[in-house]
Amino acid sequence: MAASTSPIPKTQRAAVTVALRAPVEIKTDWPVVQPEDLVPGQILVKMEASGICHSDLHIKDGEWPSRPVPFVGGHEGIGIIVALGKGTVESETVRLGSRVGIKYTLGSCGRCEYCRSGLDTACAKGLYSGLTDNGTFCEYMVAYADSAVPIPEGVTSEEAVPVLCAGVTVYNGLKRSGTKAGDWIVVPGAGGGLGLLAVQYAAAKGLRVIAIDTGAEKKEACLSLGAEKWVDFKESSNLVGDVVAAAGDRGPHAAIIVTPSIAAYGQAVQYVRHFGTIVAIGVPSPSATLQVPFSAIVGKSRVLTHIRRSLQDAIDALAFVARRKVIAQTLPRKLEDLNATYDDMIAGKLVGRAVIRF
Known part of the structure; x- marks a missing residue:
């Protein structure tokens, strides 16, 4: 028999994708997996908070492969362990009553070349929150003990939850x-x-940050959190030239692109210095194509993807929050606000990370 801390309800509230490219629906009768139905290694988590990520929008709109509808999205959550599957081994940080984080990778085979190389996000047998498995937009979620992230004492769930994907x-x-x-x-x-x-992680690591975005509110937030220079892409008539001028005549050493704008990638190839680095994080539409002069690529920059996000990375990233070197700028939302938040996300209105509190 699986262990649990208290009676578990049979149903719950959940934001459910019932059709791709359609608004999510708030269900009040979505089933809760019961403790006796958990398999070894699984845990049942009573959710406290969930972040809302642009990737969730891609999945909801069918731009990424996903499980058949209906399903529950979300891959950035924190909650309390209320049940353990039979045979699940407790540890110092993963036990009944522990507060743990749920990130995108729920599980992997642990044996393939990708897993052995620390690239478990590419495992062919991987399990992913809100993609292959129901995710964090619900009150009770099934996760896995091996991938549960311990949350530092003194850090609130609202502060910590954006770190589990974005951070x-x-x-x-x-x-x-x-x-x-x-x-x-x-x-x-x-x-x-x-x-x-x-911006905050870069500043905490001693990097000099050039922030690109638009609007007075975003400018104030970026500069107050550690950016040294600001370029408004709507006001600039020569963004590439402005960025190079801000960094000096050789241009910046790197760009970490967190917007899904394909234009940002084309610009980065031009302003990054020779042998600089472009880190691709924001995911443009699958139909987007990048057209840049070949001469801007040869011998100039290397492009890295963000596929490596290990459990240890999550623990290390949370340590910055615990030391108050990084403070997530969160926007409180209710589960019922999910569709409106997606609209704000598309319109570029969010200054910070939207977080659902259960």
Whole structure:
């Protein structure tokens, strides 16, 4: 018999994708997996908070492969473990009553070349929150003990939850960018949830940040959180020239692109210095194509994706929050606000990371 801390309800509230490219529906009778139905290694988590990511929108709109509808999206959550599958081994940080984080990767085979190389997000047998498995937009979620992220004491769930996707993604991207303290790094899309975290992590690592976005509110947020220079892409008549001028005549050492704008990638190839780095995080539409002069690529820059986001990366990224070096700029939302939040996301209105509190 599976162990649990308290009676578990049979049904719950959940934001359910019932059709692709359609608004999600708030269900009040979505089933809760019962403790006796958990398999070894699984845990049942009573959710406290969930972030809302642009990737969730891609999945809902059918731009990424997903499980057949209906399904529950979301891949950035925090909650309390209320049940363990039979045979699931407790640890110091994963046990009944523990507060844990749920990130995109729920599980992997652990044996393939990708897993052995720390690339479990590419595992062919991988399990992914809100994609292959029901995700965090619900009151009770099934997760896996091996991938549960311990949350530091003294850090609230609202502060920590954006780190489990947005934070760990930019943290890993910065780690792999090849930059060192004193280097210039550009953050296109700096005023959004990902961008403001990228600005803070970069500043905490001693990098000099050029923030690109638009609007007075985003400018104020970026500069107050550690950006040294600001370029408004709507006001600039020569964005590439403005970025190079901000960093000096050789241009910046790297760019970490957190916006889904395909134009941002074309610009980055032109303003990054020779042998600089472009880290691709924002995902443009699958139909988008990048057209840049070949001469701008040869011998100039290397492009890295953000596929590496390990459990250790999440723990390390949360340590910055625990030390108050990074403070997520969160926007409180209700589960019922999910569709409106997606609309604001598309319109570029969010200054920070939208977080649902259960």
